[in-house]
Amino acid sequence: MFLVNYIKEVFGAIKSLATGMRRTGYYFTHHKEIITQQYPDNRDTLQLPERFRGEVVMIHDENNEHACTGCTACELACPNATIKIVTKFDVDEETGKKKKAIDTFVYHLELCTFCNLCIEACPTGAIKMDQTFEHSVFDRSKLTKKLNHDGSKIRAGVE
């Protein structure tokens, strides 16, 4: 019985090694599988993966409206205080009611680790990860960004 197990073990080992070698052999002969991108050379044709995280941006539609209610869920979710939301109160023209809205969505790119937690926390899907990644600037203050566009307001119907 010992001998049978011994021989079985040897054959099992050879089989598993051969499986591994078949995989690497496949990659060796199929050069189109190569995923390396020669970045500065192919800047125009660069193919980034769908889930690549470059920086946080706020989604604005063609009417310069966004979906941010100023709930600060993203600010609370951020592990290293990258996001700071300054809120204000808008007065509704028809009813005269006060409504909370964002004044400035401050985003500190220099602190961001691109962990995606703010995007997951957002209840209205107002922010997303963009694919731009060339962030180098000569002055650190340029990395502190205001995400909501000038004059933008919240889209009607988003609560």
Next chain:
Amino acid sequence: MPSLENITDDLDVWLYQQFGATATFLIESVLIALLAIGLFSILGLVLIMMERKVSAYMQVRLGPNRVGPKGMFQTVADTLKLIVKEGMTPDGADKFLFNLAPFIVMIIAMVILAPLAFSKGFQIWDINIGVLFITAVSSVSVIGILMAGWASNNKYSLLGAMRSGAQIVSYELSAGLSVIAIVVLTGSLRISDIVASQENGWWLFKGHIPVLIAFVIFIIAITAETNRAPFDLAEAESELTAGFHTEYSGMKFALFFLAEYVNIFIVCAVGATLFLGGWMPLHFGSNTQFNHVMDYIPGIVWFMGKTFFLIFVIMWFRWTFPRLRIDQLLNLEWKYLLPISLFNLLLVTLMAIMGWHF
């Protein structure tokens, strides 16, 4: 058709007529030394490039592609960098042994080159114990590695060197036994005899399954003997930084690096000579037309082709398999490879006595 044998013979005769016996011997020694050094430096460049490209393609990467066309001069640039770097000797090191070790490793690699047959009659020294010479000398290189590890005065280096010692001593056994399998079939230790015995077919094909098993064990054992992954415990980057050559820099490091690749070439050349027929062309039984076409390809091309095929297989191993632990390593040798190769040797002997091989 000019063959390498004619060239060397003509040169020998011409030198003898011009200068006499003693001077001929000296001139030929110098020529051989120059050729060996030239071969080694070219091998270093080519093999390191090959390794980097093979590893890149197996890991779905591109590999070096910036220096020269398709990155072909990358290794040349690296070597130039290593030459101009300072060869540091650490303060606490044993200076003499520390500086001697890389040269010992390199010289051993050069000495093993002596009995290898590159082509018909193109051989430095056709010694009648060629295979024994190779196995005996190749295990001396462990002294160079131990020397480097000990003289570095560094615990990682020493650990790597001790592991390398244990590994080479144990895998030498199964490598030797699989070599003996071929010696039993051939009845000679002389390299030229072993190659000549494969004129009607390589031993891998003539020897049935026992020789195939011996070949597999030989490949595993030489992978371990050259300290390459999955048996690279001697330098295990993730555990011991770089093992025995942690403290080396500049050209002394380059010598270790070069010796590793030259050793791979040599063990693969031995494997090609023993199992794949050395410089013998591929012949298929009585298919004379096919055999005739194969004869036109020079022996050196066959030899290099087979050797580089084996080198590729060993690189394939390296970039596929994860590293073994030291206990797994010794288990593999003492519980599996050694008993199997001993039993296999009995089978081969029976086969040789009964004449069951072709």
